Amino acid sequence: MDGLRQQGIKYSMTGARDGSDGTGDCSGTIVRSVEKAGANKPTWLYNTDSMHAWLVQNGYKLIADNKSWTAKRGDIVIFGKKGASGGAAGHVVEFISNTQIIHCTYKNPQMNGVYIDNEATTCPYYMGWYVYRNDNIDTSKPIEVPNTEKPNKVGWYMEKGTFKSNAGNENIAILDKAVDGKILGWIKPGQEVKYDQFTHKGGYVWVRQPRVNGSYGFVAIGKSNGKKKTESWGPCY
Structure with missing residues (x-):
């Protein structure tokens, strides 16, 4: 997977899907990655629905089904209800550490391909998830993580992105500091906020919003168990 990231492949569900023609999708690139790590050659390039059984056949065990777990490098997480996760209804990622993932994804027309991302703000847990682990694979070779994905201070991770609220009819407060700050404003359902960092604190995932005059706002974007997002807004x- 990291080789495909360095090659700069583009995301596509209609091409070769495994990077061989310069394009790939989430499931195709993961399947080839697992195959190169020693798995049996797939009968066909499986999707998020059909790869469950193939992973089990190749020594992976289902260790978490819509439940929290302690992630480690090599964990493969399939998102979307089994049997109904084809196409845009599902996604699959591979953990490269307990907080970071590598996956092939479409972010926007200018940003699509294989990326290393922080799982707390990226993984679509609202779809439901299945975690597969193979304790026999070699995870000793490290993946070089870009500096932008490393924390710049304790507990906070740099990640530029946009959060879009879909919290029903509820507004989400913008605070002057995470957890117990004063209210600066509100995000209404459907509105977006740009952020440059995130953290887990006080039972929530927080993002930092750059504001005018060098100040910041802080927005809770979902619930957290301290390590992982357990509910997305x-x-x-």
Whole structure:
């Protein structure tokens, strides 16, 4: 997967899907990655629905089904209800650490391909998830993580993105500091906020919004168990 990231392939569900023609999608690139790590050659290039059984046949075990777990490098997480996760209804990622993932994704026309992202703001847990782990694979070779994905201070991770609220009829407060700050304003359902960092604190995932005059606002975008997002109030992209 990291080789495809360095090659700069583009996201597409209609091409070769595995990067061989310069394009790939989430499931095709993961399947080829697992195959190169020693799995049996797939009968066909599986999608998020059909790869469940193939992973099990190749020594992976389902260790979490819509439940929290302690992630480690090599974990493969399939999002979307089994049997109904084809196309845009599903996604699959591979963890490269307990907080970071590598996946092939479409963010926008200028940003699409294989990316290393922070799982807390990227993984679509609202779809439901299945975690597969193979304790026999070699995870000793490290993946070089771009500096932009490393924390710049304790607990906060740099990640530029946009959060869009879909929290029903509820407005989400913008605070002057995470957890117990004063209210600066509100985000209405359907509105977006740009952010440059995120963290887990006080039972929520927070993003930092750059504001005028060098100040910042802080927005809770979902619930957290301290390590992972357990409830999402909208997508980040």
